[in-house]
Amino acid sequence: MKKTCNFCGNKNFRDKQVQYFYKRNNHFLIVNNVPAEECEYCGEQYFKASVLKKIEKDFMNIYSARKKSKKLISIPLEEFAELA
Numbered sequence: 475m476k477k478t479c480n481f482c483g484n485k486n487f488r489d490k491q492v493q494y495f496y497k498r499n500n501h502f503l504i505v506n507n508v509p510a511e512e513c514e515y516c517g518e519q520y521f522k523a524s525v526l527k528k529i530e531k532d533f534m535n536i537y538s539a540r541k542k543s544k545k546l547i548s549i550p551l552e553e554f555a556e557l558a
């Protein structure tokens with residue numbers, strides 16, 4: 475796949491497996507080991523549309539209770555203005 479990084483114009487990418495953080499209307503889904511291409515220069519990550527569609531579909535299934543996620547974790551939440 476020949477393409478150019480939208481941010482820095484670099485043309486070299488490496489294949490990586492990354493943790494993807496999906497957020498929609500204050501609901502979250504974290505997916506581990508998602509295939510991505512990472513710009514070798516600035517580190518920007520690119521995902522195939524099919525990969526993002528799959529994550530979005532899984533998110534919908536989980537939040538519409540059609541599917542139970544593999545694992546549930548709790549995430550600390552803070553308001554920045556309240557931080558010491």
Ligand SMILES: [Zn+2]
Nearest residue numbers: 479482513516
């Ligand atoms: Zn780049």
